[in-house]
Amino acid sequence: NKGSLWGGRFATGPADVMAALSKSTHFDWKLARYDIAGSKAHARVLHRAGLLTQDELDGMLSALTELEADVVAGRFQPAESDEDVHGALERGLLERAGTELGGKLRAGRSRNDQIATMVRMYLRDESRRIAAGVLDVVEALTAQAQKHPEAPMPGRTHLQHAQPVLLAHHLLAHAWPLLRDVDRLRDLDRRMAYSAYGSGALAGSSLGLDPAQVAHELGFNGPVENSIDGTASRDLVAEFSWVTAMIGVNLSRISEEVIIWATKEFGFVTLDDAYSTGSSIMPQKKNPDIAELARGKAGRLIGDLTGLLATLKALPLAYNRDLQEDKEPVFDAVDTLQLLLPAVSGMISTLTFHPQRLAELAPQGFSLATDIAEWLVRQGVPFRVAHEVAGECVRACEQHSPVKELHELTDQELAAIHPALTPAVREVLTVEGSLASRDAVGGTAPVRVAEQLQAAQQKAADF
Ligand code: ARG
Secondary structure, X not given: OOOOOOOOOOOXXXXXXXXHHHOOHHHHHHHHHHHXXXXXXXXXXXXXXXXXXXXXXXXXXXXXXXXXXXHHOOOOOOOOOOOOHHHHHHHHHHHHHOHHHHOOOOOOOOHHHHHHHHHHHHHHHHHHHHHHHHHHHHHHHHHHHHHOOOOEEEEEXXXXXXXXXXXXXXXXXXXXXXXXXXXXXXXXXXXXXXXXXXXXXXXXXXXXXXXXXXXXXXXXXXXXXXXXXXXXXXXXXXXXXXXXXXXXXXXXXXXXHHHHHOOOOOOOEEOOHHHOEOOOOOOOOOEOHHHHHHHHXXXXXXXXXXXXXXXXXXXXXXXXXXXXXXXXXXXXXXXXXXXXXXXXXHHHHOOEEOHHHHHHXXXXXXXXXXXXXXXXXXOOOOHHHHHHHHHHHHHHHHHOOOOOOHHHOOHHHHHHHOOOOOHHHHHHOOHHHHHHHOOOOOOOOHHHHHHHHHHHHHHHXXX
16 A cells, blocks of 8 residues: 555555545545645754655655645645545655655644644634634624614513613624624634644654744744643644634524614614525515524524534544544534625625614613603612502503503503602603613723724624
């Protein structure tokens, strides 16, 4: 088995079923360019350690550069006989540098430290791309908030009308978790910035190679402190996967609301034609498929994370072949978000909100009851009493047929409920009054929301 990295002690080659199960080139080929970058750095430390002459180093580097160009152009591809990306690229190197020189590169490294390092390089690059995609969603949300600085909407808890809030306030409430996701990716990068190269199979190298040099050449802050940890741990892959699952969950929460908002019953938004789909039988349909796919794919991202955690659970140290199963879920998570993020930001930025409908609904469902209670507190009534009184106002409204809203109670009706309920209470029985009164930091008063919008935009710009 000429291409194999490990033929020597075997009398026969692997059975077809063994080779088929073992094979990973159909997914790990994605890492080929990182592998070649690692090989170049490794060639340089071999030279530094006196294990390659200058001529050999030059020959090795030019063969690797040629191989890289062939990989990028698709001229070099994994063959049926290649077990994994490392084996395939070794074959490519031997074809270009000759078996004599090419055969020297593998000294002092193992696929175990190679793969651990390549995956970190991949995840660091993809983290940056995902962060940019998440920031586009944030930008879509803040742009909509900016477009509707004063529009009220019914704020809900338990999906029931609770208190009026500004639409901008609500939209920004979706932006902050996403900003924290970007923060998480940045923070995770600090931990991923250590290279496993030099760990060898698990115990390190005896050849006088300098792991710090390889690490710096590959853009890491330094090498890992422990070669067993370097080759056996996948907590960073799991942490990355958790962040992608969290992003999926955050997108699905936005999406669920878009789906509800676009119903006939809510009528808060209209989806743009370019970001919705039709039905093959019902000519009138306009469906929120992006939002539904985002909601569905959140499940898939959670599955990627839980599958990986299940693989890691109870694995003994150090490397085990189970660890090869880390890649497909994490690649899937990356590919899923690359598809999803631009679709969601496009959907959000092209939503048409209906401020009139939102404003009409904002005071309904007795959503100003808390304002009555808090107004009474400002008149010196204890909150326990004020809460009861406001509750009685709601009950009085419900005794009418059709049911009244709080502002429709007469002065006499109010006074009969409690003597402190003078007509002056009407100042908070409007949505505008209610909104304006919630003016502490983080509240829904227009002046605070305007500040909050600026803070969110600033936070996004600072990344
Ligand atoms: N393809 C493996 C992985 O993805 C790396 C190869 C390690 N193989 C081995 N027999 N030690 O984890």
